[in-house]
Amino acid sequence: MSKRLNLREFQQDLINRMQAKGHAGDQISTLGVQIAEQNWLVDMLDVSGVLPLPPLTAVPLTKPWFLGVVNVRGILFGVTDMAAYQQRGNASGAAANRILLVAERHAFNTALLVDRVLGLRSARLWAQSEVNGQIRYHDEQGNFWHKLDIVGLLGRPDFLQISA
Amino acid sequence: MAFKLALPEFNLPGKKTAGANQEIGSAAHPALPESGRLPVTQKIRLLSGSLAVFFAIAAGAAYTNSREADYTARYLTQSGKLLMLSQRLSKDAQLSALGDASAFQTLVQSKENFAGILRLLDKGDGSLPATGGAAREVLDELMVSANKTLSDVQALEEGSLGLVTLATTVAGIEATSAEFRNLTQGLIRSSTNAQKEHAIRLALSAERIAKDTARALAADVSLEQLAALDIEAAAAEESLAALPAADPTVQRLTALFEPYRNNIKILDAQAHKLVKAKSTAKSILGNIDLVLAKSQRLIDAYQSGVVARISGPVTILAGALVLLQLLVLAKVYLNDSRQRAEEAENSNRRNQAAIQRLMDELSELAEGDLTVRATVSEGITGAIADAVNYTTEELRKLVARIMVAADQMGHATRQAEQISKGLLEAAQKQAGEIRKAGESVQLMAGSIREVDSSAAKATEVGQRTLAATELGGRAVRNTIAGMDGIREQIQETSKRIKRLGESSQEIGEIVDLISDITELTNVLALNAAIQAVSAGEAGRGFSVVAEEVQRLAERSAEATKQIGTLVKTIQGDTQDAIAAMEKSTLGVVEGAKLSDVAGQSLKEIEQVSKELASLINSISMSTQIQTDMAGKVAHAMRNILQITQQATDGTRLTANSVAQLTNLSADLKGSVAGFKL
Numbered sequence: 001m002s003k004r005l006n007l008r009e010f011q012q013d014l015i016n017r018m019q020a021k022g023h024a025g026d027q028i029s030t031l032g033v034q035i036a037e038q039n040w041l042v043d044m045l046d047v048s049g050v051l052p053l054p055p056l057t058a059v060p061l062t063k064p065w066f067l068g069v070v071n072v073r074g075i076l077f078g079v080t081d082m083a084a085y086q087q088r089g090n091a092s093g094a095a096a097n098r099i100l101l102v103a104e105r106h107a108f109n110t111a112l113l114v115d116r117v118l119g120l121r122s123a124r125l126w127a128q129s130e131v132n133g134q135i136r137y138h139d140e141q142g143n144f145w146h147k148l149d150i151v152g153l154l155g156r157p158d159f160l161q162i163s164a
Numbered sequence: 165m166a167f168k169l170a171l172p173e174f175n176l177p178g179k180k181t182a183g184a185n186q187e188i189g190s191a192a193h194p195a196l197p198e199s200g201r202l203p204v205t206q207k208i209r210l211l212s213g214s215l216a217v218f219f220a221i222a223a224g225a226a227y228t229n230s231r232e233a234d235y236t237a238r239y240l241t242q243s244g245k246l247l248m249l250s251q252r253l254s255k256d257a258q259l260s261a262l263g264d265a266s267a268f269q270t271l272v273q274s275k276e277n278f279a280g281i282l283r284l285l286d287k288g289d290g291s292l293p294a295t296g297g298a299a300r301e302v303l304d305e306l307m308v309s310a311n312k313t314l315s316d317v318q319a320l321e322e323g324s325l326g327l328v329t330l331a332t333t334v335a336g337i338e339a340t341s342a343e344f345r346n347l348t349q350g351l352i353r354s355s356t357n358a359q360k361e362h363a364i365r366l367a368l369s370a371e372r373i374a375k376d377t378a379r380a381l382a383a384d385v386s387l388e389q390l391a392a393l394d395i396e397a398a399a400a401e402e403s404l405a406a407l408p409a410a411d412p413t414v415q416r417l418t419a420l421f422e423p424y425r426n427n428i429k430i431l432d433a434q435a436h437k438l439v440k441a442k443s444t445a446k447s448i449l450g451n452i453d454l455v456l457a458k459s460q461r462l463i464d465a466y467q468s469g470v471v472a473r474i475s476g477p478v479t480i481l482a483g484a485l486v487l488l489q490l491l492v493l494a495k496v497y498l499n500d501s502r503q504r505a506e507e508a509e510n511s512n513r514r515n516q517a518a519i520q521r522l523m524d525e526l527s528e529l530a531e532g533d534l535t536v537r538a539t540v541s542e543g544i545t546g547a548i549a550d551a552v553n554y555t556t557e558e559l560r561k562l563v564a565r566i567m568v569a570a571d572q573m574g575h576a577t578r579q580a581e582q583i584s585k586g587l588l589e590a591a592q593k594q595a596g597e598i599r600k601a602g603e604s605v606q607l608m609a610g611s612i613r614e615v616d617s618s619a620a621k622a623t624e625v626g627q628r629t630l631a632a633t634e635l636g637g638r639a640v641r642n643t644i645a646g647m648d649g650i651r652e653q654i655q656e657t658s659k660r661i662k663r664l665g666e667s668s669q670e671i672g673e674i675v676d677l678i679s680d681i682t683e684l685t686n687v688l689a690l691n692a693a694i695q696a697v698s699a700g701e702a703g704r705g706f707s708v709v710a711e712e713v714q715r716l717a718e719r720s721a722e723a724t725k726q727i728g729t730l731v732k733t734i735q736g737d738t739q740d741a742i743a744a745m746e747k748s749t750l751g752v753v754e755g756a757k758l759s760d761v762a763g764q765s766l767k768e769i770e771q772v773s774k775e776l777a778s779l780i781n782s783i784s785m786s787t788q789i790q791t792d793m794a795g796k797v798a799h800a801m802r803n804i805l806q807i808t809q810q811a812t813d814g815t816r817l818t819a820n821s822v823a824q825l826t827n828l829s830a831d832l833k834g835s836v837a838g839f840k841l
Contacts, residue, residue, distance in 0.1 A: 028707075048694065119715070120693055
């Protein structure tokens with residue numbers, strides 16, 4: 001029963017951490033996701049929300065990785081299958097699939113479909129290495145992580161060209 | 165057998181010689197009557213006859229004489245008693261008339277004796293005939309008088325009560341009269357005029373009563389006297405009543421007078437009988453003299469009867485004749501015997517000479533020479549010699565035959581001896597075999613007894629088996645019941661497990677729901693965290709909370725996943741358990757079936773053990789019968805052994821007899837060898 005939580009301790013710990021956040025700048029600002037069996041870190045400032053995959057409206061004559069559009073609270077978003085975009089198969093289609101809404105400040109109504117969201121992850125204490133010009137992180141369990149550069153992605157012409 | 169065959173041959177010549185002797189004897193006898201003694205025998209016969217007749221007469225006469233003398237003596241005794249009794253009767257009658265009670269008893273006794281003797285003389289009894297002859301007339305006369313006297317005595321007896329009362333009254337009055345007189349005189353002296361008169365009258369009456377009663381007892385009595393006595397008594401009573409009752413003297417007088425009056429009353433009642441008794445007493449006295457005289461005459465008559473008898477002289481005469489006859493007979497007999505002796509002497513002398521010669525001739529025969537022959541002459545010995553010659557010849561043949569037979573017998577006995585020896589050995593061997601057989605039978609009986617005891621033990625074991633089988637059957641039944649219980653429990657458990665499975669399914673569904681909720685929570689937490697990050701500095705605290713919420717959601721998701729896995733596992737296990745349960749149920753059913761089969765088998769075992777027990781029982785009975793039979797056989801063997809021993813003994817005896825027979829045949833041969841043939 002060691003897994004059981006002590007509510008008092010939990011509350012105390014939470015308060016302590018909240019107070020500590022007030023002084024130091026160790027806020028976790030990245031989100032861990034899984035795309036085609038690979039772990040990616042996404043900056044939360046680039047994301048405005050996470051949703052389960054809503055019903056899609058397919059758009060004809062588009063690239064295979066452009067799955068269609070969805071309506072989220074009255075705003076339409078174009079959905080890109082990241083696995084298909086990276087040419088490593090398709091999204092698993094399981095219940096754990098999520099779409100990441102790109103932040104409003106980028107003024108780009110697009111959503112990225114990932115296999116699953118792993119949760120908040122901070123790469124601050126992880127070791128990093130560089131392979132083929134790309135930064136790679138090693139977490140405590142020995143998993144590799146890549147950094148997903150959404151701003152860079154939004155600036156890529158093949159991403160922007162969806163018509164087939 | 166040889167003897168038996170030989171005997172008739174031996175006898176035949178003997179018979180012949182006996183026949184020859186008879187012929188000789190019958191030839192000699194007719195010579196005897198020639199000697200002239202025939203008249204003598206006739207004489208003796210005649211004399212003997214007459215002697216017997218006279219002896220019979222004498223004996224008869226003597227017997228009659230003695231019997232009559234005896235009768236007469238008894239008659240005389242009885243008539244003498246009659247005389248004595250009649251005198252006693254007269255004396256007792258006088259005493260009775262005076263009222264003597266004991267005289268009455270002797271009177272009655274004398275009367276009965278008298279009547280008894282009269283009856284005896286008149287009719288007789290078993291040993292004495294009735295009186296006859298001259299005495300009869302006298303007896304008849306006596307009986308007329310005696311019967312009258314006896315009837316008188318009877319009458320006197322009837323009046324006995326009156327007479328006795330009279331006598332007691334007189335005695336009572338005499339006893340009290342002196343006192344009575346004194347009392348009355350005292351009363352006369354002491355009384356006043358009227359009373360004095362009564363007292364005087366009473367005294368007079370009492371005196372008169374005393375006098376009258378005394379006279380009535382002593383002399384004759386009449387009805388008038390008794391009436392007067394009655395009147396006097398009444399007068400005395402009247403006078404006594406007139407006197408003052410309170411006076412003690414008068415009371416005493418009344419008491420004294422009471423018996424007077426009572427006795428006078430009884431006398432009054434008995435008056436007639438009293439008067440009659442007095443008269444009969446007088447008549448007895450008058451009659452008894454006649455009876456006495458007649459009794460005396462009867463005695464005389466009996467005595468004269470003795471003189472008149474004729475049997476005495478007849479006896480004497482017959483006796484004398486008998487004596488005479490005896491004398492004559494003796495003389496005749498003596499003469500005859502003397503003559504016969506002389507004749508016999510002559511004949512003897514002749515015969516002796518002839519016999520001497522014959523004996524001389526036969527002396528060699530006696531030494532065993534059977535070839536000797538006697539001379540046949542004319543005399544008495546001639547026939548004897550002829551017969552002896554014939555006998556000798558026959559004897560010679562016989563001896564020769566005996567010798568042959570003795571030889572044969574010796575041969576036969578030797579054979580018989582051998583045979584009997586063989587028999588003896590065989591019998592002994594047989595006895596041995598039989599003894600062995602008997603022992604075998606005993607052993608057999610023993611083993612049969614063992615079998616019997618084993619059978620008894622087997623019966624016991626069978627009983628135990630039966631009991632064990634019954635226990636087994638019960639156990640099997642219990643097992644079956646237990647298995648049924650197990651099956652039911654398994655079915656129950658199976659149901660519960662199914663329900664558990666269903667519950668886990670539900671849990672799974674709930675876990676799915678929780679999982680969905682967790683996902684949503686996770687998403688919400690992420691969004692919150694994103695919002696917090698985008699809020700910048702202001703969202704820092706919130707970002708921590710969002711972060712925590714997100715982490716919790718993640719852990720919840722993990723836990724939920726684990727639960728789901730566990731539920732899956734539980735469901736799989738439940739399925740396995742249900743399958744196992746079904747298998748167990750099948751196994752239990754199979755087990756119940758097997759137990760049923762076992763129970764059946766046990767029942768069969770029970771049946772079999774029962775049959776086995778009955779079989780063993782029958783074996784036991786059979787062995788019992790066998791034991792009995794073996795016992796009987798052993799008994800029979802013993803009997804046979806005994807018989808065989810008897811047979812052996814018999815054979816031994818036979819062997820001995822045969823040996824003796826051999827000796828005897830040798831002896832026979834030796835004894836016959838002495839003869840010269």
